[in-house]
Amino acid sequence: MQSQPTLDVAVNRVDGSSSLSQLRDFSWLQGNARLINRTELLLGAHLAHAGLIMFWAGSFTLLEISRYVADVPLADQGLLLLPRLVNLGWGTDNIEAWFAIAILHLASSAVLAAGGLFHVFNKQSTNYAVGDDRIMAKEEGLWSNPETLSFILGQHLIILGFAASLFVLKATRFGGIYDPLAGSVHLVENATTNPAVILGYLFGFTRHGWDPMGMAAVDNLPDLVGGHLWISVICISGGIWHTVRAPFGWFREKFIYDGHVILSYSLAGVGLMALISIFFVFNELVYPIEIFGDNRLETVVLQAVLAVVFLGGHVWHNLLGQKRSGRFSESSYYEAAMAGFATILVVALAIGLNSVA
Secondary structure (H helix, E strand, O other): OOOOOOEEOOEEOOOOOEEOOOEEOOHHHOHHHHHOOOHHHHHHHHHHHHHHHHHHHHHHHHHHHHHOOOOOOHHHOOOOOHHHHHHOOOOOOOHHHHHHHHHHHHHHHHHHHHHHHHHHHOHHHHOEEEOOEEEOOOOHHHHHOHHHHHHHHHHHHHHHHHHHHHHHHHHHOOOOEEEOOOOEEEOOOOOOOOHHHHHHHHHOEEOOEEOOOHHHHOOOHHHHHHHHHHHHHHHHHHHHHHHHOOOOHHHHHHOOOOHHHHHHHHHHHHHHHHHHHHHHHOOOOOOOHHHHOOOOHHHHHHHHHHHHHHHHHHHHHHHHHHHHHOOOOOHHHHHHHHHHHHHHHHHHHHHHHHHHO
């Protein structure tokens, strides 16, 4: 069996120089990080991971359909995925749609798995071409090329914007979504497009005055759908920008071009979403009581644990990337500690505010 690689950890000396003579075996903590310098395998793992998510969603939807009891309130059946489908407008009288959605996810998982295997065994398929610059996936230069990384970021943003636009289209054109205020599914014909109203939520300014819950204080479907519309526009616009433009010079100087650091930014994004979702869990427009029940504590704890795990991974890979690139300093530990305290504060604030509410 091939031994796992070790990670080189630079040991900073008093005179400011660093040495790679000390090796510590962190192979058991690496996970996908062991694929950082093998981009064709990293892309394959990326697709396989997406396929696993799709397979889980499809298979568990089928499992919940088999356990669904029409005579028992949905909120009392301990289900996870079917309540969200109902919330998105596919009600309890539309089991055929549930089944079709489950099969669509299973079929998608097979396509993603095939794509993952293709990129693993066909290394030439992961060449990146940006302008006149072509980078072979098997080379380590991918993570040190600003133009290529900007291009990849742009593609991700466009996909996220497209996903947000699908929600907007479902709410406004294709069947509508569930409105807990009306107790029915209907089209949202007056989605809010006023940027002052939508962006005001970021600073806590809502239609009923200032609210410390910020975005999670939204209490009507027009603003909810309008927010997704603006997210779609911003993500797609930003994606196009990053696809066709290279990063500015000042950003190139600040940014650390290392695989571990880039992975840390991705983990930070997922951890931030987990933190934000804690606030939304208690929003009865997004999580109607009649569909999801009124006990939200378990979901909050789960989201908080996920946030801590992902943000912990962010700190780990960021510090390691700083050491590998020679940008590490003693203040990095202090900054990581402050970020940890801030995370705990946000979680406590979210639980405290909703407990008062």
